[in-house]
Amino acid sequence: MKIAVLGAGAFGAALAISLAAKGPVTLWGRGQQGRTVRRLPGIMLPDNVSITAEIAETDEADALLLSLPMQALAGFAAEQASRLRDRPLVACCKGVDLLSGLGPVEILQKLGGPAPAVLTGPSFAADIARGLPTALTLACADDTLGESLQATLSTPVLRLYRTTDYIGAEIGGALKNVMAIAAGVVIGAGLGDSARAALMTRGYAEMQRFALARGARAETLGGLSGLGDLVLTCTSDLSRNFRFGHALGAGQAFDSDTTVEGAATAKAVAQIARAEALDMPISTMVAALVDGKVTLADAMQSLLTRPLKQE
Known part of the structure; x- marks a missing residue:
């Protein structure tokens, strides 16, 4: 499964670094340039991470990890609805939308398509980027899809535990x-x-x-x-x-x-x-x-x- 991470902040970049150990990853960010990340000093993006500011270059990905600020997610989803709706989406942000009162999964559900998932849990981007052991929750209402994503996104040092209770997972993270x-x-x-x-x-x-x-x-x-x-x-x-x-x-x-x-x-x-x-x-x-x-x-x-x- 080809993975693209949308959002090149600290957490998005850290996920891209971790997943690059298993295969090529595309990392999209509007202002991302070079192989350094401002919020991760001393960390370099590996060669297996393709960096782009052109979102069309993520169209070949089989699944998308959305590592965007929570308050920007709804606007981004509406803006990119046609690009997002037919692929598995994993929200990698925590919070409640101030305008709608919705969590990340509920916002992405409006797009239609596969059941969105949320990746959440006790983690600092710097720990993930440095390859330190981390355990997270992957919540998806469709457990078959959740199992596939769990296998794809888990690494030897990033361990994902699966649940169908996305409501509890996103509220805990928020x-x-x-x-x-x-x-x-x-x-x-x-x-x-x-x-x-x-x-x-x-x-x-x-x-x-x-x-x-x-x-x-x-x-x-x-x-x-x-x-x-x-x-x-x-x-x-x-x-x-x-x-x-x-x-x-x-x-x-x-x-x-x-x-x-x-x-x-x-x-x-x-x-x-x-x-x-x-x-x-x-x-x-x-x-x-x-x-x-x-x-x-x-x-x-x-x-x-x-x-x-x-x-």
């Missing part, structure tokens, strides 16, 4: 970014590791609540795409969402060129929570903090004075 911002705020504000552990635990309960309300399976949230990704992004400075939250908690500026998917996702989730009367206090507070609608002190006061209840 909401863990929101919780990573909150964890970063906790550490940036100097509240300590015990507070972070409490935040992660209650955040996980919030992720499950949201996912189950949308038809996901609880065990999916307990796997790589939920708990696994939550642990990674809430405890590492390599997480962009954690670093963004840390800057927010410390009252510092943050690199405006860095994509922080959790910020838009928090706003989208807060809108859904209000519309569907879901109790999502952490997500709602992160959205308010990001928008500057509450101060850090007010956010802490609001969360710490919630009624006591059973776990």
